[in-house]
Amino acid sequence: MTYFARRLVLGLATLWLVTLVSFVLLQVAPGDAVSAAVAGSLGEGGLTAAQIDQQRRELGLDRSWPVQYASWLGGMLRLDGGTSLATGRPVFDHLGPRVAVTVELALFAVLFSIAFGISGGLAGARMAGTAIDTGLRSIAFLTLSVPTFWIALLLIVAVASWTGHFLALGFEPLGVAPRANLVSVLPAALVLALRPGAILMRMTRASTIGATQSNHFVFARSKGVALDVAFRRHGFRTALLPVVTVIGAETVFLLGGAVVVEQVFGLPGLGRSLVSAVLARDFPVVQALTVIFAVSAVGMNLLVDIMYTLLDPRLRGGA
Amino acid sequence: MVPLIFPSARLAIWLLLALVFVAGIGVSGCTSETDVPGITVVPSVTTTPVSTSTTVGQVHNPADSHIRGGTLRIAQASDPASCDLHSASALSYQSVHPCSPMLSQVITVSTSDHSAIKPDLAVTWSVGSDGVTWTFDMREGVTWHDGTSFTVDDAVFSLRRAIDPPAGIAPGRASAIGKYISDPFQVTEQNGRLVVRTDSPAASFLPNLASTYVSIYPRHATDALNPPSMTLFESVVGTGPFRSGEVIRGSRYGLARNDVYYMPDEPYLDAVEFYVMPEPAVRLAALKSHQVDTIAIITDAEAQSLENDFTGRITVFRTPSAGGNTVQMNLHKAPFDDLRVRRAVNLAISRPDADLALGQGYQGVILPPGSQFALPLDLVSQLPGYGDVTANRAEARRLLTEAGFPNGFSTTIHTRANPFFQTLSEFVAGQLAQVGIEVKVIPVEAVAYQELISSGDFEMLGHSHSFALDDPDAILPSHYSCSGVENYPGLCDPQIDELIRLQSLEMNPDRRAEMLWGLEQLIWEQDAKVWFQWSNRRTPVWSNVVGMEPGGSSLYQARNLSRVYIEPGG
């Protein structure tokens, strides 16, 4: 397993680089947590220059950026994310409940997209060239082409106008109110699932058609194996690889899409935290979120590689 | 056989079709009736657990016809950043509105008549013959939400803290009372009373003390926190009519009735829920479907649409707001160092056009119209910028020619990358184009914008201000004195500074008003920060909510919710 050990080390190195880059980016951006606090309230009630300097000293923002970065990194290695510059709360306390929201949202979105994508893709492949296939493909194309936040907004407004049912009344924790939780998360997950679902549908359709043209399939058919059976035996298995690829590649997009979906549906997830933390120049929170996003991106890549080698033994041992 | 389409996929298709239909409405939207497709709103009282509780346990009180019980639901754009109203983090109204019902002040202002000071934790007060020693008799038998008794020492602690917050907490608007009290130890407890000694006689000390931002916190519970600050909503221990209830950060903030509130029989409501909904269209949809009872700010056009479509069901309160829309010119950058150019800019902006473009507002100059010391309208109308638009623009062109710009000139206007600020600045650009000044609007991210305006590296700004308090001392020093932190144009006139100082010392309201009128005209004639429109605040409230006073001079003031109640069957 030295291959995976090497991947792991490289992953950690990437992780470290990412935190450094995001830290520098935030340093380069004008303003810091103190001026952001002043700006945050539409600039009213400004602080005097002396008060601003004092604040910077008290928050440790007067130190040079390598020192600040080193002290953050040192904290992280001791699993201490520091405290938010905006609220003074420990960063991990702040983000903990939000991780659950985004994870739940992303999981449901993956489930929806698998359901939508694989069934649509298989149906399309099975009925390739028919009106249903064309219809499904058109839907996939349309879905890939509309902005997520726009669909989400129109959905909420349209449903509220037509049925009086309101889809965005905030989040309820799964453990406390499971029903209300599903009511709050599912519509958002559905919107979030549109893009990966459409991509998955196209990939599944293509690889299944590819498989039906393979020798195995043609041979099986020629032996008189029923079309459906041949499909299940030789078509479905091939669909698994694209699922893995798409989910791996779309994780980053999914988390990015989660930002706008959380914003529109008012869900307290990581994406909204990231937007507000960057706007507030709250670097401990931004850094912690960068780590979370990077770990999921790097981890997903690793996972995809592992899945690939498991699904396709030919790849084992190769780079 | 593999299932062709899972139910979820069918749902997705249905939703897509629905959205295509919305788009179709846009296509066929040639008539004005299509703007609200079938907006017969079903009052969904039974669909959410929150609203069902509004009908449970309501007791009609025959004595003063109000109803006990019920939940008021409010949507706002963001979380309360901090409930430590002494700190700079808590300046936004999204902090003030949910946090202030848990807190009390020494004194407060009436929401209907905001020049009237009312008792809160102080019952009576007086100023000594020296004009600087203020004595407050505090209410007795008041308990904090944690059951301990409120003491005068808590008030002393809070006022000192407001003036000089502990390390790590940036001072907010509360520190405004520091203008009158240079040393926090001028706030003391003497013979069971709260005694404050101001540096000199100051007419505006009381209105500034009556600010929400000078709320009273308990010494013991604050010091028990690390850092010693009630930043978190649920950490607040106050003496207000409501205590903190259930919180789901990022989603909703609940207030529950304080059963031992010192005003007998108040509050009437059982609970208040604040929902966080970042998107304006979503907040409006929540209001229309009566998932919430009120939202904070809507455009004039939306307000009119609500009044038409929801007549008798939703009332839109229109109240003058302590704030407005400005174009500001950098006095240290050519050509705005020339008064004639600045005057031309002022003259070029049509006030009626501003009312059309940005929503009906008010005319006024330096102090918010409607406030005690604002320049009377008949005097305002004689100042530059008012009167006949065509004549004004002709005069503007003449001034530009005189200043050496017969064909106008090109310049930039920086503004915050915020939808309203951008519209405001684009409006200004459109107005200035009519006298030949070509303006490029540059929207800048909020914090970068803050850095930009404090560094003075701009030519013009399109900026919308709002004050927490319409008192002259809360506005003039910060906006117009040489060292003022919000004096972005860089106006510096010793005469203005001196007059700002003198008016603050004047105890006779009539003489003070006269001084202020002169000062307002003097500042206005500089054409540095041109308030071309003072804002109108539009607050829609469902009609079954009784006693809601969205008035008050400022959005940034506490809303008194203790006498609000909900009529059943709304």
Add this chain to the structure above:
Amino acid sequence: MSVFNAKNRSRGIGSAAFAASLLVGLVVLYSMISGHDPDTQRLEDRLMSVSGNHLMGTDQLGRDLLSRIGVGIRNSLTTATIIFVVACIGGGLVGVISGYLGGKTDTLVQRVVDTVMALPLLVLVLAVVASTGGSFWGLAMAMSVAFMPLSVRVARSSALSLQTAEFVLMARSGGASRSRIVFKHIIPNTMGSWAIVAASQVSAAILIESALAFLGASAGRLTLGGLLGGEAQTYMSVAPWLLIWPGVMLGLLALAINLSGEWLAARSATLPDT
């Protein structure tokens, strides 16, 4: 099997791509000849519904929405072009060269690619937008950097697999120079998979740019995303067209790009039918 007739498929997609592009083109063209200036305000005509004079209505300052959408499409297309050139073509070249050269160069490129891929796009873009004062080019470059990794990866892996391909080995034994092998043999054969990735990348970039404008990172120029992210929402029930039309046009633009990529891919016989 006639249903898998690639020629028919390619023709169908081609005409759909043509139709979508034509619609977008017509809107841009009409906006240029309609006689309305995108910035001229006519306050007495504000929030006017769709009419003969204003085919898509007017906004809160009485500006013609169609001409603003026309400008928005052009600016969005400029962004798309920058991203296409820098991220897709540039990234593709980097990938091919890095894959072919291998060794230290390849390792370095891979580390950079990994880092950019793991960096949250929002942090990168918001920081760049704030630092450059909302510069149009700054935003486009930041987006290009963010979109580069996938093109690098795709091109690199095809280059790697081609290295051992028979025709490459033959060319090498025939004494062809390195650059000749890369440009004559490897690049042309990676084009197919690269094109389809490029099309989906560019359309995704346009959509993400609009999402960023919606979140407050505006591009300094009028874009479709800027129209959606501005005050449109606050006039939702009085002037829904302010939100509907820019969204529809953005969707149409992305659709045109997606379909064109698909059409290119379908024409290429080496690719599986997708």
